Amino acid sequence: MKQVIHLTVNGDSHELYLDTRRTLLDVLRNELGLMGTHRSCDAGDCGACTVLLNDLPVTSCLVLAVACDGAQVLTVEGLRCGDGLHPVQQALVETGGIQCGFCTPGMVMSAVALLGEKRRPSEAEIRAALAGNLCRCTGYGKIIQAVQRAAGEAT
Amino acid sequence: MQPFEYHSPRSLPEALRLLQELGDGARLIAGGTDLLLRMKQGQLAPRALIDLRRAAELHGISFSPEEGLRIGAAVTLRELQRSPLVRDHCPCLCETASWMASEQVRSLATVGGNLCNASPAADLAPPLMVLDAQAVLVGPQGERRLPVEAFFLGPGQTALDRGELLKEVLVPPTPGNALYLKHAPRAFMDIAVVGVAVHLRMERGLARAVRIALGAVGPTPLRAGPSEALLEGSAPTASLLEEAADLAARACSPIDDLRGSAWYRRRMVRVLTRRALDRLCAASLVGEGT
Numbered sequence A: 001m002k003q004v005i006h007l008t009v010n011g012d013s014h015e016l017y018l019d020t021r022r023t024l025l026d027v028l029r030n031e032l033g034l035m036g037t038h039r040s041c042d043a044g045d046c047g048a049c050t051v052l053l054n055d056l057p058v059t060s061c062l063v064l065a066v067a068c069d070g071a072q073v074l075t076v077e078g079l080r081c082g083d084g085l086h087p088v089q090q091a092l093v094e095t096g097g098i099q100c101g102f103c104t105p106g107m108v109m110s111a112v113a114l115l116g117e118k119r120r121p122s123e124a125e126i127r128a129a130l131a132g133n134l135c136r137c138t139g140y141g142k143i144i145q146a147v148q149r150a151a152g153e154a155t
Numbered sequence B: 001m002q003p004f005e006y007h008s009p010r011s012l013p014e015a016l017r018l019l020q021e022l023g024d025g026a027r028l029i030a031g032g033t034d035l036l037l038r039m040k041q042g043q044l045a046p047r048a049l050i051d052l053r054r055a056a057e058l059h060g061i062s063f064s065p066e067e068g069l070r071i072g073a074a075v076t077l078r079e080l081q082r083s084p085l086v087r088d089h090c091p092c093l094c095e096t097a098s099w100m101a102s103e104q105v106r107s108l109a110t111v112g113g114n115l116c117n118a119s120p121a122a123d124l125a126p127p128l129m130v131l132d133a134q135a136v137l138v139g140p141q142g143e144r145r146l147p148v149e150a151f152f153l154g155p156g157q158t159a160l161d162r163g164e165l166l167k168e169v170l171v172p173p174t175p176g177n178a179l180y181l182k183h184a185p186r187a188f189m190d191i192a193v194v195g196v197a198v199h200l201r202m203e204r205g206l207a208r209a210v211r212i213a214l215g216a217v218g219p220t221p222l223r224a225g226p227s228e229a230l231l232e233g234s235a236p237t238a239s240l241l242e243e244a245a246d247l248a249a250r251a252c253s254p255i256d257d258l259r260g261s262a263w264y265r266r267r268m269v270r271v272l273t274r275r276a277l278d279r280l281c282a283a284s285l286v287g288e289g290t
């Protein structure tokens, strides 16, 4: 069964004719070719597929695309700061908060959501905000430092 | 997943009409964080989904001095966690929400979904039970109210009749304090191995309105009646609190599963009940200005 939806992704509007079973993650990757949003557990546990849906972080694997009719979505591809990286991305590069990189887009989106709400989060708040993003390389320490640096709190 | 029709009603009457028309093959969906997983795993294959998120009547949090807090079934855990009204009147619910799932899941998951999924480990159940909350059910025949504890009939089973849905939860104003302690290997992103909620208030040194609810240690979240009866109207001494905690451990019927053994769960019920009682008695004594 198919339905038409309208979706704005990274500022571009799309009209899509979709099987009702497609998740937002399926649509981003398979229909729109935005491969920065990663698929891993497909069950809301790992956070690799985190995007901002109407400004709120969500695991896009747990969202039906048809439920997003009229919504605004921001993915890692939509983060721009002039020609450069977003401050969170830049800070991850500078602190070495990236190992294999698979969790990185999801981490970035969770951090962007946090900093959008709180300009100076505490370490505990950063940890809580990233609790739904797993890094199987276990590089959490530097990721947290990166978020602190991006928030202008780097030591 | 099997193919399904998707409906997104714009009002509560429209949702109820669809539920009636589409019959047994249809399922309600709110955040989808429980339902979609079960569909992906092939445990459920509804022919139609009725999405409740666009029905305005199911949204919003309000407070009145007579009725207390009204929390719409489609309120998300994120909204619950950040609501100034909830923080003022039932801080225990904000606190509970803040330890559930993750930021991403809390943006989606709803209060109604947590209760209607009827997991024995649903984290909102024990605190709502000790806060004496009522569930407001609505169906073709109109509305009815049930205490939240009467809403759960078994794992995955609720008191909702065919054609009914959960509209909101009402939490009466309370002069007492409530606390929910969740025991899980990880602070976030984990289902409770045991959850214990306690409510009480101290009046001239005596414990009043003592309510204790236990999660993940029986087919439904349950009240620890014998412990409550022991403490009600008493001056809580260390030995009395210990006895009450012991009775709570005996009131439950946990099972062995991958999250913990029945033996361990029972021990943890005792530990957490004691801990919650200690904290609330201490907090209330301070609050009394003695």
Ligand SMILES: Cc1cc2nc3c(=O)[nH]c(=O)nc-3n(C[C@H](O)[C@H](O)[C@H](O)COP(=O)(O)OP(=O)(O)OC[C@H]3O[C@@H](n4cnc5c(N)ncnc54)[C@H](O)[C@@H]3O)c2cc1C
Residues within 6 Å of the ligand: A043, A044, A045, B027, B028, B029, B030, B031, B032, B033, B034, B035, B036, B037, B052, B073, B074, B099, B100, B101, B102, B105, B108, B109, B110, B111, B112, B113, B114, B115, B116, B117, B121, B122, B123, B124, B160, B164, B165, B166, B167, B189, B190, B191, B192
């Ligand atoms: C990664 C992850 C972590 C989680 N962590 C926790 C946790 O820490 N604690 C916890 O308790 N749970 C947890 N959960 C489970 C889940 O997120 C919650 O139970 C959530 O509150 C369910 O709400 P929902 O809106 O997503 O429900 P849905 O999946 O939309 O619905 C669940 C069930 O309720 C029914 N339903 C929904 N709304 C209504 C209504 N208004 N009236 C009648 N029926 C209705 C649906 O038909 C369905 O059967 C977690 C889930 C995931 C994926």
